[in-house]
Amino acid sequence: MVQDTFDFILVGGGLAGCVLASRLSAALLNHTFLLIEAGPAENERVRPAVGVFMDDNSEIEWPLRTVPQKSMNGLIMKQEQGKVLGGGSAINYQSWIRGARGEYDHWAEKIGDPRWSWQGLLPYFIKSETFLPGLDLVDVDTTVHGTSGPIKVAQMSSSGLPRNYPLKGFVTQVYRSIGVSFNPDVNSGVTLGYSEHTCSTYKGQRQWAASCYPNSDNLTVLCDTHVSKVVFDGVRTTGIELRTSRGAKMLLKARQEVILCSGVYGSPKLLILSGIGPSAQSERLGIPKVLDLPVGENLTDHLAFMTFWKFPNSLPLEDDIDLLSDKDCDPLAGPPLDYFAFLRHDEESIQELAQHSLSEELLRIHLLKDRPHTENYMIYTHLDVSIKPTLAAESGTILSMSHVFVSPTSRGTVRLTSADPNDLPIIDPRFLSNDLDRQLLYACARSAMNMMITSETARKYGVQEYGIDESLRNDVSDAALGARLNRTGFSMHHPGGTCAMGSVVDNNCNVIGAEGLRVIDGSIIPFPLGCHYQAPLYAIAEMMSDVIIEQYQTV
Numbered sequence: 001m002v003q004d005t006f007d008f009i010l011v012g013g014g015l016a017g018c019v020l021a022s023r024l025s026a027a028l029l030n031h032t033f034l035l036i037e038a039g040p041a042e043n044e045r046v047r048p049a050v051g052v053f054m055d056d057n058s059e060i061e062w063p064l065r066t067v068p069q070k071s072m073n074g075l076i077m078k079q080e081q082g083k084v085l086g087g088g089s090a091i092n093y094q095s096w097i098r099g100a101r102g103e104y105d106h107w108a109e110k111i112g113d114p115r116w117s118w119q120g121l122l123p124y125f126i127k128s129e130t131f132l133p134g135l136d137l138v139d140v141d142t143t144v145h146g147t148s149g150p151i152k153v154a155q156m157s158s159s160g161l162p163r164n165y166p167l168k169g170f171v172t173q174v175y176r177s178i179g180v181s182f183n184p185d186v187n188s189g190v191t192l193g194y195s196e197h198t199c200s201t202y203k204g205q206r207q208w209a210a211s212c213y214p215n216s217d218n219l220t221v222l223c224d225t226h227v228s229k230v231v232f233d234g235v236r237t238t239g240i241e242l243r244t245s246r247g248a249k250m251l252l253k254a255r256q257e258v259i260l261c262s263g264v265y266g267s268p269k270l271l272i273l274s275g276i277g278p279s280a281q282s283e284r285l286g287i288p289k290v291l292d293l294p295v296g297e298n299l300t301d302h303l304a305f306m307t308f309w310k311f312p313n314s315l316p317l318e319d320d321i322d323l324l325s326d327k328d329c330d331p332l333a334g335p336p337l338d339y340f341a342f343l344r345h346d347e348e349s350i351q352e353l354a355q356h357s358l359s360e361e362l363l364r365i366h367l368l369k370d371r372p373h374t375e376n377y378m379i380y381t382h383l384d385v386s387i388k389p390t391l392a393a394e395s396g397t398i399l400s401m402s403h404v405f406v407s408p409t410s411r412g413t414v415r416l417t418s419a420d421p422n423d424l425p426i427i428d429p430r431f432l433s434n435d436l437d438r439q440l441l442y443a444c445a446r447s448a449m450n451m452m453i454t455s456e457t458a459r460k461y462g463v464q465e466y467g468i469d470e471s472l473r474n475d476v477s478d479a480a481l482g483a484r485l486n487r488t489g490f491s492m493h494h495p496g497g498t499c500a501m502g503s504v505v506d507n508n509c510n511v512i513g514a515e516g517l518r519v520i521d522g523s524i525i526p527f528p529l530g531c532h533y534q535a536p537l538y539a540i541a542e543m544m545s546d547v548i549i550e551q552y553q554t555v
């Protein structure tokens, strides 16, 4: 067994945990570090870009579920999180989207700290990546990108294997038909428009935190080990309690800090088990109270649903190519898509609803000029990641279209029903708990489906939706969209906010009122960002590494 005292104990060897452990141990050589991960050190399916794609319920995922969602006819959704060294970065779909400048600037203003603005985080976005711009693009501002960071980030056409998938020409034309313009670099601080899919995949291999960030000798990594709580002397953190793989309890001491990096569901769970959470919950569970904080409140996530489309006619555009031609397209290179699009919905009816229903703070976020409200992507396969897929794939040329709601104003909860650390948390995202959210998701689906139903390009291809009742064909009314949503609704796995900065942690990620305890992971993101969460989390972990290094380098 390992020694029992370290300077720093990091709980959760996921994306943020691996980055912090690597950077801190390399810079603070006279300190000792322990990184504890509940899952295994590795798994053979992690490295290949498509190794874990569309997989679920595996031994390297936490089998989390939502409670039945009232707004979706009681639908239950999967909420898997990685349970392996690297966490979500080891199982995710590898899309790389930093988010919009205005969102970070709002975050900084809300917290009163410019380090959390776009400009403040930019050095850390740059530090985390080696960016490979698309081969045929000249409009990428290379000054906002990294050239020597640990994670190779490639635009689709530079990802090291041919990735020009079929229907590229079609997708380009239909986006243009509804006025969506081309954005040469989704990671420049401007998210809106349609862009080449950009991902942490290179030469068909995943780039993930555990493999790309090196470890130093003063770092001990303990896998297959479940931390059951943080231990305190008053409000001062003294260490953690863990359960070994054989179930034995053990106490380990931290001389300086315990840093929770256990993810959006794991970190609030650990805090509540340790007596930091809403008082009523601690009392109900019989857990001695350390601090009363709104831990587990303010959960946000991106809800999505799919529609499925087939192309009965032969493909008429030159840009469209054969999926199996090894010259133009390698299906193993990564998730098969060319573009994703981020959209705003400024229709009068939506704006009126926002003005009338939102609090001042939520309205300000909603109105941020560069904030995307929704996302659309088209993937060249039959993709149904809902809890009980009911549709069979059609043969021939098909695509699945994802309608994603990235700007929810609904807020949910993560709660515990028992003080047993083995029990899974109760997750209620309260998806679409107000009319504005529902109307925004429907606006996203309606415009995309209309472009498939009515655009000249789509007619030329003879595009048809499949997998729906005939009574719903070409029907984009609220009721018809709701029927599709209730069948294929799923989480994009971009949760955040359960230990939000400003209410649970301060601007240095210290748990408010505690000493020697931080949370650094997706749970600190105070409001939903219109992006995918891995790129922001690499930058957040990089920045917080510098903050901690500066604090301790003379100690």
Ligand SMILES: Cc1cc2nc3c(=O)[nH]c(=O)nc-3n(C[C@H](O)[C@H](O)[C@H](O)COP(=O)(O)OP(=O)(O)OC[C@H]3O[C@@H](n4cnc5c(N)ncnc54)[C@H](O)[C@@H]3O)c2cc1C
Residues within 6 Å of the ligand: 011, 012, 013, 014, 015, 016, 017, 036, 037, 038, 039, 080, 081, 082, 083, 084, 085, 086, 087, 088, 089, 091, 092, 093, 094, 095, 096, 097, 225, 226, 227, 228, 261, 262, 263, 264, 266, 267, 270, 492, 493, 494, 495, 520, 521, 522, 523, 532, 533, 534, 535, 537
């Ligand atoms: C299926 C899926 C697909 C995704 N696709 C994308 C995508 O394409 N693009 C994108 O940008 N983002 C994507 N994401 C999201 C992204 O990967 C996550 O936002 C990110 O990994 C979160 O990082 P984190 O450090 O907050 O937590 P995680 O990476 O989840 O790490 C938390 C770690 O803590 C460990 N842990 C939890 N509790 C304990 C405990 N009690 N004791 C010990 N260890 C514990 C967990 O096992 C885990 O390894 C996806 C996520 C999933 C699950």
